[in-house]
């Protein structure tokens with residue numbers, strides 16, 4: 001029976017990060033995956049979608065080139081070529097990751113695994129035993145009970161494999177994945193309608209960000225239906241036909257179901273081994289321990305934000321915890337979040353509503369409009385930086401909207417996690433002309449000394 005210090009079930013962001021860090025710390029590691037190393041993020045999530053978004057940006061640039069005095073003609077999208085470019089990006093990263101795993105002497109086992117004792121995973125009839133075990137089996141795209149995924153009704157998994165641009169699409173769900181695909185398809189020339197049952201798009205974000213995104217999407221010609229629930233859909237040779245609860249009907253070529261992702265943790269022996277679970281999620285304490293000694297869980301199978309970088313952090317955390325390094329716990333609220341679309345939305349820390357619930361009238365909010373930022377003017381983007389702070393205290397939330405503003409989340413997460421006060425950031429220097437400069441300007445204003453802004 002092969003044995004190791006650590007057996008990891010699932011080779012996605014959480015599992016492989018744990019394997020790499022554990023190997024770095026001198027542990028022997030067996031990493032098991034039934035599919036390709038790299039998981040959802042690399043093969044069906046973050047990376048392929050961001051490649052599509054980049055192609056979408058190139059299409060928009062070509063279409064809008066005249067405004068910049070550049071003569072170019074947008075003739076259309078060659079989807080097989082876009083997919084080729086995307087697959088090239090994924091392929092190079094996949095190769096690099098395989099090389100990393102190999103160079104750190106991690107044993108990769110291909111096959112579906114099942115937990116058969118608290119320290120043993122069985123794969124293809126062989127049992128692998130670890131001093132510790134990490135469960136990192138990720139998540140799957142959910143649908144609604146009445147909505148079967150087939151033909152014209154698809155999740156992000158199938159949508160990523162399309163070799164054509166649909167003429168008309170209904171996107172069911174205005175969360176991160178829904179708005180991302182809506183943005184890509186609109187830039188590729190499709191007629192897009194987003195149906196979101198809650199009153200606003202990206203409902204987990206600060207309301208000001210939702211409103212700004214909705215305005216920008218409407219301006220781009222994306223149709224929005226918010227606050228009315230989806231009722232049913234049928235499909236035939238002519239298309240897909242959806243009905244909302246108020247009786248509205250919508251017709252399109254495709255319906256993308258983007259209603260969230262569920263934990264991929266059922267039927268793998270977890271319950272049988274006594275692992276505490278709730279509605280399919282594996283429960284962990286703040287040090288990512290399950291209730292069974294020696295068994296940890298990482299990434300999307302644990303309740304909370306479903307983000308690749310949370311998975312990486314979980315994986316590293318578990319390896320260091322087992323290695324006795326006492327790693328730092330980061331609360332989910334302080335994990336940076338980026339909604340990738342045009343324009344981008346990014347945030348870290350508390351929303352204004354959350355801050356007011358916690359700090360009451362000690363909450364102070366400042367919104368810096370990108371209209372005063374040179375680089376944003378050059379790019380032709382609108383948006384803002386909204387800072388949420390405590391009077392005479394730290395900045396507890398940063399919310400960003402605008403083209404490319406996701407890139408600014410790096411500094412924002414340092415500000416919030418290091419509990420910086422506005423004056424700390426105001427006294428530092430931000431390069432001109434960058435969009436990052438807007439971060440400096442917002443803090444100058446919040447510290448009571450605005451430069452290119454009104455108080």
Ligand SMILES: Cc1cc2nc3c(=O)[nH]c(=O)nc-3n(C[C@H](O)[C@H](O)[C@H](O)COP(=O)(O)OP(=O)(O)OC[C@H]3O[C@@H](n4cnc5c(N)ncnc54)[C@H](O)[C@@H]3O)c2cc1C
Pocket residue numbers: 009010011012013014015032033034035036037038039040041042044045046047049111112113114136137138139156177264268298299300301306307308309310311340
């Ligand atoms: C369309 C889309 C876009 C996204 N974009 C972003 C983004 O831009 N940024 C971001 O941070 N996050 C993004 N995400 C989310 C991100 O992909 C996930 O949060 C991340 O992949 C979770 O990592 P994980 O390791 O928990 O799970 P996964 O990456 O899902 O990996 C789990 C692995 O476990 C394997 N597995 C499952 N069951 C078994 C078994 N029984 N035996 C063996 N192996 C098994 C699977 O094959 C898989 O490889 C996106 C997701 C989607 C769907």
